[in-house]
Amino acid sequence: MVPELNFPPPVPSREKFTVLLVISSQKLASLSKTYLERPGLLEVTVCYSGDEAIRIFHSHSYDLILSDYDLDDMDAITLHTKLQDLNPQKPFLLFTITDRDREILEKYAQDPSAYQDFEHDISIIYNDQAQKIAQAVELFRTRNQLELYTRRLEQLVEERTRQLQVAQRFAVIGELATMIGHDMRNPLQVITNMQYLLEMKMQKMTVQELQIFSKYGIMEIFSRIRDEILYLNKIVSDLQDYARQVNPEKSRINLAAFFHELLLTISPPSSITVIKECDPDITVSVDPALLTRVMENVIMNALQAMEKGGILTLKSQKDKEGFSIIVSDTGGGIPPESVPKIFDPLYTTKPKGTGLGLSVTKRLI
Numbered sequence: 001m002v003p004e005l006n007f008p009p010p011v012p013s014r015e016k017f018t019v020l021l022v023i024s025s026q027k028l029a030s031l032s033k034t035y036l037e038r039p040g041l042l043e044v045t046v047c048y049s050g051d052e053a054i055r056i057f058h059s060h061s062y063d064l065i066l067s068d069y070d071l072d073d074m075d076a077i078t079l080h081t082k083l084q085d086l087n088p089q090k091p092f093l094l095f096t097i098t099d100r101d102r103e104i105l106e107k108y109a110q111d112p113s114a115y116q117d118f119e120h121d122i123s124i125i126y127n128d129q130a131q132k133i134a135q136a137v138e139l140f141r142t143r144n145q146l147e148l149y150t151r152r153l154e155q156l157v158e159e160r161t162r163q164l165q166v167a168q169r170f171a172v173i174g175e176l177a178t179m180i181g182h183d184m185r186n187p188l189q190v191i192t193n194m195q196y197l198l199e200m201k202m203q204k205m206t207v208q209e210l211q212i213f214s215k216y217g218i219m220e221i222f223s224r225i226r227d228e229i230l231y232l233n234k235i236v237s238d239l240q241d242y243a244r245q246v247n248p249e250k251s252r253i254n255l256a257a258f259f260h261e262l263l264l265t266i267s268p269p270s271s272i273t274v275i276k277e278c279d280p281d282i283t284v285s286v287d288p289a290l291l292t293r294v295m296e297n298v299i300m301n302a303l304q305a306m307e308k309g310g311i312l313t314l315k316s317q318k319d320k321e322g323f324s325i326i327v328s329d330t331g332g333g334i335p336p337e338s339v340p341k342i343f344d345p346l347y348t349t350k351p352k353g354t355g356l357g358l359s360v361t362k363r364l365i
Contacts, residue, residue, distance in 0.1 A: 016043045017137045020060075022053045022067040022079065023095065027109040032095075035126035041134045050074040054082055063137045064091045066129075091140045093133060101125050184236050192229055198222065238356040241293060246364060248287035255316040255323070256280045258288070262295055271309030278316045284323055290364045297357040298327050304350070305331025 019042050023029045026048060033044045045062070047053050050071050057065070065083060067076040080092045097105070101121070108115045108122055202210070202222075213219050256278040268274055302312050310330035317324055334342060341347045343362045348355035 017041060017063040017134060018061075019044045019133060020053060020056060020062040020065045021046045021095075022048075022050065022065065022071065022076075024048055024068065024070070024072045025106070025109070028068075028105060031105065031109045031122075032126065035122060036130050036133075038123075039127055039130050041130050048072070050079040050082070053079060054086070057083055057086055062090070064093060064133055064140075066093050066095055066133060068095045089140075089144075091136050093136055095129070097125060097129075180239055184232070184239075188229070188232055188236060192233070195222075195225060195229055235356075237293070238360050241360045241364065246290070248290055250285045250287055252283050252285050253288055253291075254280070255282045255284060255325070258291070259295075259314055259316070262292060262299070266296065266299055266303075268299075268303055268312060269309075272303060272306060273309075273311045275311060275313045278314065279318070282316055282318060282323055294361050294364050295325070295327075297361045301357065302327055302329035302331065305329050305333075 019036070021029065021032055021036070021044050023032060023046070029046045029048065033046050036042050036044050045056070045060075047056055050067075050073050053065065053067070065080075067079055069076045071079065076094055083090065083092060104115075104118045104121055105125065108118045112119075199222075202213070205213075210219075256276070259276055259278055263274060299312070299314075306312070306329055313326075313328045315326040315328075317326070335349070338347075338349055343359050344355070345359040346355040
């Protein structure tokens with residue numbers, strides 16, 4: 001009597017591994033598929049030549065390829081080499097059994113009724129093969145996961161290193177900003193005072209004297225000096241805002257009124273249409289001076305993006321976490337490659353810019 005083998009029942013929740021079995025003998029192939037699938041670990045697809053295996057491999061994905069060594073059109077090593085060219089990561093196993101076991105399988109495949117005494121040995125052979133296949137697939141997947149995890153760790157190390165380098169760079173920039181801002185503020189204040197005194201004296205000039213100034217282009221020179229003083233003052237303010245400790249002094253303000261006053265100060269050119277979509281009832285607790293610096297930087301960026309004119313839109317709206325301010329313009333936009341860098345200190349795409357405006361803005365926010 002043939003001893004009964006008790007295979008573990010298939011576990012419904014466990015994934016079955018897909019196997020492409022390459023073997024030239026059709027009867028041995030049918031026997032192999034039946035017994036390999038019996039433990040419930042595998043789902044087997046059979047083909048009978050190396051060329052057929054390559055064609056199938058092109059269009060289907062399998063967890064593992066199991067091949068007999070001697071095929072009608074090539075040996076398993078040649079097949080493995082060709083499959084490696086298609087997908088070098090795919091596991092490949094040889095259907096390796098002893099000569100005695102192969103003889104048993106071939107006799108049983110030819111006439112199962114005549115060799116029923118072999119069934120126990122056959123079940124053991126294929127159960128062992130199924131376990132090897134499952135272990136090979138699981139090992140392959142584990143190795144892939146480890147490789148992915150290793151690459152992720154390497155990326156994290158690179159990112160942390162980059163962040164440390166950026167932090168060190170920012171610290172140096174902060175120290176330089178404090179020093180430069182302090183050293184520039186005093187002479188800039190003197191120049192600003194001189195410019196103010198010039199304007200006071202010009203107000204006392206006669207019409208004839210002013211006409212002479214205008215005739216020789218002196219008025220335009222004074223206007224250029226005034227613009228450059230404002231630009232220098234912005235640079236110094238950005239340097240000091242970037243370096244100094246930010247201690248907000250909050251008070252409640254009405255955003256609609258805040259925008260109205262801010263636009264009077266900025267005075268957008270006539271080529272710019274300003275649209276305000278601000279809820280007149282939104283009041284918020286902020287530091288007005290810091291919010292003014294933030295909005296000046298953002299709005300000036302928008303205006304500079306619309307040299308030939310356009311539409312500047314300011315919105316304020318409540319949301320679940322508080323409120324939001326949205327500034328949009330109809331300029332050319334930010335180049336995609338610049339987007340990740342726009343808040344980095346000293347990064348600018350403008351021919352005349354310090355690259356501190358948006359980094360200061362982000363810090364103040």
